[in-house]
Amino acid sequence: MKSTPSNQPEQSVQKTFTNLINALEQNNYTNFISQGNPAFKEGLTKQIFTHVSEQLAPRLKKGYSSVFLTKLNQQGYQVYLWKLSFKDGSDDIVARLSLKDAKVAGFWLN
Incomplete structure (x- = not known):
């Protein structure tokens, strides 16, 4: 079995992730x-988005770093995981981006 390191996502995927995080930081639904x-x-209402953005934006604005963890293939989706660490020393978050046909199918922050 051959294993190849995949320590970085495709450039387009990284750009999508960065755009999502920036939109959260700027509260731009x-x-x-x-x-x-x-x-x-359809599934993500502006109200839900605003609630998450209001909680996360102050932490993002103080500074953060993101580290790509891995890519998974799950039920026809490409799933990418990042670790977000915050400069304020608060809890880390795992960001999970799910893509299908180059479109965002889900984005979760745990």
């Missing part, structure tokens, strides 16, 4: 859902 598939756009 339109930008956040712009790369989503119809189910993602």
Whole structure:
């Protein structure tokens, strides 16, 4: 069995992730859902987005770093994981980006 290190996602995937994080930091719902598939756009209301953004934006604005962890293939989706660490020393977050046909199908922060 041959294993190849995949320590970085494709450039387009990294750009999508960065755009999502920036949209959260700026509380920009339109930008956040712009790369989503119809189910993602329909499932994420502006109210839910605003609630998450209000909690996360202050931490993002103080500074953070992101480290790509891995890519998974799950049920026809490409799933990418990052670790977000915050300069304020608060708890880390695992960000999970799910893509299908180059569209965002899900984005979770745990």
